[in-house]
Amino acid sequence: MSYIKPAFHHPSLKPNKVGYLKKDYRGVISTLCAGCGHDSISGAIVQACYEISLEPHKLAKLSGIGCSSKTPTYFLSNSHGFNSVHGRMPSITTGANMANKDLIYLGVSGDGDTASIGMGQFVHAIRRNLNMVYIVMNNGCYGLTKGQDSATADFGSISKEGNANPYQAIDLAGLALELNATFVGRSFSGDKNQLVPMIKAAMSHPGFAFLDVISPCVTFNNTKTSTKSYSHVRDHIEATSTLDYVPFEEEITVDYPEGESAEVELFDGSKIHLSKLAPDFNPTDRFTAVNRLHEAKSKGQILTGLLYINPESKDLHNLMGTSDKPLNQFKQKDLCPGSTKLEEINRAFR
Amino acid sequence: MENEIIVNDLVVRFANVNGTGSASANEMFAKSIFRMGIPVTPKNIFPSNIQGLPTWYEVRISEKGHLGRRAGIDILVGVNPQSLKRDIESVTPGGYFVYDSSKKLHEEFIRTDINYIGIPMIKLAMEHYPVPRLQQLLKNMIYVGAVATLIDMEIEVLKEVIAEQFAAKPKIIPSNYQALELGINYVKEHFEYPLNIRIKRCDNVGDAILIDGNTACGLGAIYAGATVMAWYPITPSTSVAKAFETYCKKLRIDEDGKKKYAFVQAEDELAAIGMVIGATWNGARAFTATSGPGVSLMNEFIGLSYFAEIPVVLINVQRGGPSTGMPTRTQQADLISSAYASHGDTKHVLLFPSSPAECFEFTIKAFDLADRLQTLIMLISDLDLGMNNHMSPPLAWDDDKKYDLGKVLSAEDLEEMKEDFGRYLDVDGDAIPYRTIPGTHPTKGSFFTRGTSHDEYAKYSESGEVYLRNVDRLAQKWETAKTLVPEPEFYQKENRSNVGLLFFGTTTYAAVEAMERFEEEDFMIDSIRVRAFPFHQQVEKFIEEHEQIIVVEQNRDAQFRTLLINELDINPSRLISVVNYDGMPITAKAIQSGIKEKLAVST
Numbered sequence: 001m002s003y004i005k006p007a008f009h010h011p012s013l014k015p016n017k018v019g020y021l022k023k024d025y026r027g028v029i030s031t032l033c034a035g036c037g038h039d040s041i042s043g044a045i046v047q048a049c050y051e052i053s054l055e056p057h058k059l060a061k062l063s064g065i066g067c068s069s070k071t072p073t074y075f076l077s078n079s080h081g082f083n084s085v086h087g088r089m090p091s092i093t094t095g096a097n098m099a100n101k102d103l104i105y106l107g108v109s110g111d112g113d114t115a116s117i118g119m120g121q122f123v124h125a126i127r128r129n130l131n132m133v134y135i136v137m138n139n140g141c142y143g144l145t146k147g148q149d150s151a152t153a154d155f156g157s158i159s160k161e162g163n164a165n166p167y168q169a170i171d172l173a174g175l176a177l178e179l180n181a182t183f184v185g186r187s188f189s190g191d192k193n194q195l196v197p198m199i200k201a202a203m204s205h206p207g208f209a210f211l212d213v214i215s216p217c218v219t220f221n222n223t224k225t226s227t228k229s230y231s232h233v234r235d236h237i238e239a240t241s242t243l244d245y246v247p248f249e250e251e252i253t254v255d256y257p258e259g260e261s262a263e264v265e266l267f268d269g270s271k272i273h274l275s276k277l278a279p280d281f282n283p284t285d286r287f288t289a290v291n292r293l294h295e296a297k298s299k300g301q302i303l304t305g306l307l308y309i310n311p312e313s314k315d316l317h318n319l320m321g322t323s324d325k326p327l328n329q330f331k332q333k334d335l336c337p338g339s340t341k342l343e344e345i346n347r348a349f350r
Numbered sequence: 351m352e353n354e355i356i357v358n359d360l361v362v363r364f365a366n367v368n369g370t371g372s373a374s375a376n377e378m379f380a381k382s383i384f385r386m387g388i389p390v391t392p393k394n395i396f397p398s399n400i401q402g403l404p405t406w407y408e409v410r411i412s413e414k415g416h417l418g419r420r421a422g423i424d425i426l427v428g429v430n431p432q433s434l435k436r437d438i439e440s441v442t443p444g445g446y447f448v449y450d451s452s453k454k455l456h457e458e459f460i461r462t463d464i465n466y467i468g469i470p471m472i473k474l475a476m477e478h479y480p481v482p483r484l485q486q487l488l489k490n491m492i493y494v495g496a497v498a499t500l501i502d503m504e505i506e507v508l509k510e511v512i513a514e515q516f517a518a519k520p521k522i523i524p525s526n527y528q529a530l531e532l533g534i535n536y537v538k539e540h541f542e543y544p545l546n547i548r549i550k551r552c553d554n555v556g557d558a559i560l561i562d563g564n565t566a567c568g569l570g571a572i573y574a575g576a577t578v579m580a581w582y583p584i585t586p587s588t589s590v591a592k593a594f595e596t597y598c599k600k601l602r603i604d605e606d607g608k609k610k611y612a613f614v615q616a617e618d619e620l621a622a623i624g625m626v627i628g629a630t631w632n633g634a635r636a637f638t639a640t641s642g643p644g645v646s647l648m649n650e651f652i653g654l655s656y657f658a659e660i661p662v663v664l665i666n667v668q669r670g671g672p673s674t675g676m677p678t679r680t681q682q683a684d685l686i687s688s689a690y691a692s693h694g695d696t697k698h699v700l701l702f703p704s705s706p707a708e709c710f711e712f713t714i715k716a717f718d719l720a721d722r723l724q725t726l727i728m729l730i731s732d733l734d735l736g737m738n739n740h741m742s743p744p745l746a747w748d749d750d751k752k753y754d755l756g757k758v759l760s761a762e763d764l765e766e767m768k769e770d771f772g773r774y775l776d777v778d779g780d781a782i783p784y785r786t787i788p789g790t791h792p793t794k795g796s797f798f799t800r801g802t803s804h805d806e807y808a809k810y811s812e813s814g815e816v817y818l819r820n821v822d823r824l825a826q827k828w829e830t831a832k833t834l835v836p837e838p839e840f841y842q843k844e845n846r847s848n849v850g851l852l853f854f855g856t857t858t859y860a861a862v863e864a865m866e867r868f869e870e871e872d873f874m875i876d877s878i879r880v881r882a883f884p885f886h887q888q889v890e891k892f893i894e895e896h897e898q899i900i901v902v903e904q905n906r907d908a909q910f911r912t913l914l915i916n917e918l919d920i921n922p923s924r925l926i927s928v929v930n931y932d933g934m935p936i937t938a939k940a941i942q943s944g945i946k947e948k949l950a951v952s953t
Contacts, residue, residue, distance in 0.1 A: 080788035095628025328633035
């Protein structure tokens with residue numbers, strides 16, 4: 001079945017290859033605080049989907065509960081969305097993915113939603129290599145309930161409440177690496193140039209693609225003493241590389257300087273091109289990534305960029321051996337064995 | 351009594367140590383009796399343990415077809431020293447105690463009112479088999495052979511069942527036959543046989559099958575077209591998942607050898623039901639199976655499925671509660687926690703099967719109802735029904751039956767629609783809105799599913815008016831549900847008494863037997879078996895037509911009675927409660943005496 005988009009649009013904006021304008025990827029007006037990092041991430045998602053010419057109905061957006069989990073209403077209004085319950089987005093996404101392997105699943109969560117109440121479901125989605133993009137909008141605090149520290153708040157960080165956090169932080173990217181997640185990236189809501197290609201690459205990755213995006217909370221955790229504030233992150237950011245996502249059918253037209261760049265080919269023939277800032281960095285080597293993450297942490301730096309990708313990733317459907325056809329496409333005649341078979345089954349119980 | 355010959359009416363109980371292979375030997379014993387055309391009810395009374403604790407296997411043999419449990423043990427086969435004293439005490443006066451006489455029975459175990467039959471089981475096993483594990487396994491066949499001879503079982507039938515049981519490992523059949531013969535011959539050489547309580551071939555099983563309810567549920571899900579199962583292991587529901595997977599491997603493989611199903615062992619029950627919700631939201635039929643503790647954990651998601659109107663099929667195989675409770679004993683004690691699961695105003699459709707055939711039928715029904723009503727449907731089974739084999743009508747499927755997938759809009763429907771799509775808009779007046787599946791249409795029909803208050807177009811709303819419209823529609827949908835759930839079953843053509851007997855689920859076996867006894871005593875009573883919640887109008891009518899209703903159920907607090915009072919506004923004094931909650935299935939005798947006692951008090 002083919003659908004033709006209406007041809008009229010604002011003359012200054014070009015439709016993408018599937019005929020959609022950028023506005024077709026937008027959502028309703030955000031009700032988050034002005035300056036919230038999350039809105040920038042929503043913008044990056046819109047940009048990424050427009051640029052890769054995604055048909056909006058081929059993506060499902062899912063979230064848990066919290067400020068971050070509200071954002072799916074602020075992008076992709078033409079996609080089905082699911083704002084589930086606190087910390088349980090991964091299980092909803094798992095079921096949805098089992099039913100239809102052909103959609104892109106974009107899960108949005110926060111540091112409270114993932115690192116505390118949803119930790120169990122998060123790690124098990126990684127373990128199963130569920131084919132999804134999992135974005136954590138990480139601000140180190142609980143915004144909706146007025147600024148309590150979250151489990152990703154750094155040790156000693158002081159939020160608006162004024163108390164130094166006495167607990168160790170859970171590093172979600174480090175944890176994902178440890179658990180053998182097949183795609184791990186970290187970025188900053190304020191760095192769209194890095195974030196947009198990273199989202200595009202994550203969407204084409206056949207497996208669990210995790211993006212830990214530092215996203216400052218302007219209301220409760222943007223103090224000078226907070227390690228998740230705009231100024232702190234800008235001052236301490238260290239990038240492994242800058243990256244470009246090059247879809248399969250496109251030629252690489254940019255000249256990248258030899259020796260300072262690397263290319264990772266994805267399963268669908270698309271490429272991620274990395275201009276390496278750190279010369280010894282290899283994004284397909286998990287051990288390097290783990291070491292670099294620890295080094296950066298010990299220096300008080302925030303390491304960003306594509307930290308790790310496993311180009312051999314096999315997703316959950318692959319591991320389970322499910323049919324090539326999405327399960328929700330099978331009809332009664334394909335699924336019901338019928339009365340003759342049942343009589344045979346009955347006989348075995350006599 | 352001593353000289354009277356009793357045929358096809360006895361209870362044999364095997365007292366074993368779990369993990370010694372006794373279960374399969376005992377099952378072959380029961381199946382052989384069934385093959386002789388005699389109705390049989392085996393019950394596995396097992397510990398929450400893998401190896402080394404007492405376990406019992408009780409077989410009621412009843413030519414009349416009484417399938418409930420009966421108290422009183424006619425023959426006890428005691429091969430577990432740990433439980434010996436208790437086992438001997440449990441034998442009915444005049445009954446038989448069959449024991450391992452390899453060692454002499456201590457004097458404290460001697461009762462004068464029962465008969466002792468000593469078979470040197472382990473001694474015989476050790477003489478014939480060198481390997482200890484074999485001695486242990488074949489000892490079971492020795493006692494099966496001995497008891498079979500004592501009650502006059504057809505040995506050829508037993509051998510046939512053994513051959514079928516070990517069809518995949520034919521090498522071990524001869525040694526099993528040999529062990530069987532050891533038991534048979536020992537009895538023939540040392541005792542008078544058969545005993546005065548014995549069995550005899552008859553023709554009272556018809557086309558019935560001997561199957562457990564969990565297997566029937568798993569098969570039902572396959573026939574209903576379920577493609578996604580997500581679950582977390584918990585007794586006594588695990589075998590539902592096992593059955594689904596086992597039969598899917600045979601029945602659901604595509605031409606490329608790939609699976610037309612996804613079977614996900616979740617990290618916990620919360621994730622299990624989350625996966626089901628995700629899958630059904632995305633257009634697949636999906637289900638989970640659990641028990642009380644799992645339902646407790648699923649409460650949050652159950653509320654979401656109710657409020658966001660997402661179909662879910664949940665099979666709740668109840669066990670003894672509260673808390674971890676008695677995980678390997680049966681109860682009907684999750685009624686209120688299932689009916690009103692989750693916070694806020696919620697109500698859920700419950701189906702109460704009472705036989706494996708109905709487990710199959712109602713599992714299929716549950717999928718149709720879930721899709722039709724866009725809500726959670728719980729199939730309420732229990733350990734007795736789920737894990738024990740029951741003589742049941744065969745599983746039935748009508749090839750003309752079409753799945754009821756409910757109100758789902760296709761891309762064509764959306765193209766043709768002139769008005770805006772409202773996910774929660776009651777278009778037809780039955781309070782059931784239309785839904786769309788993600789990926790259906792590029793620009794039409796997308797909506798945002800949420801557990802927060804929403805308007806007819808799925809938009810977030812904090813307006814009291816919008817909220818009322820939505821929850822009042824859900825209440826109206828509950829009224830629609832009443833017209834769709836299975837009707838009750840009646841046991842009389844027309845009313846003949848002002849006393850009614852009301853029951854559901856596994857209480858049915860014992861209740862039917864109790865009714866027969868009342869009949870014999872000319873005690874008139876009308877009976878109704880409720881098969882669903884919300885209560886069908888006919889249930890309400892039956893209660894109205896009787897002065898007193900005896901509600902029989904298997905929990906301490908008479909939860910079903912509470913549901914009747916709460917939902918139908920019945921004067922509590924009219925509902926007399928007979929309960930059984932020690933973890934063992936209720937008996938006809940308990941119902942009979944309970945009713946007499948309660949009626950005597952209330953009149």
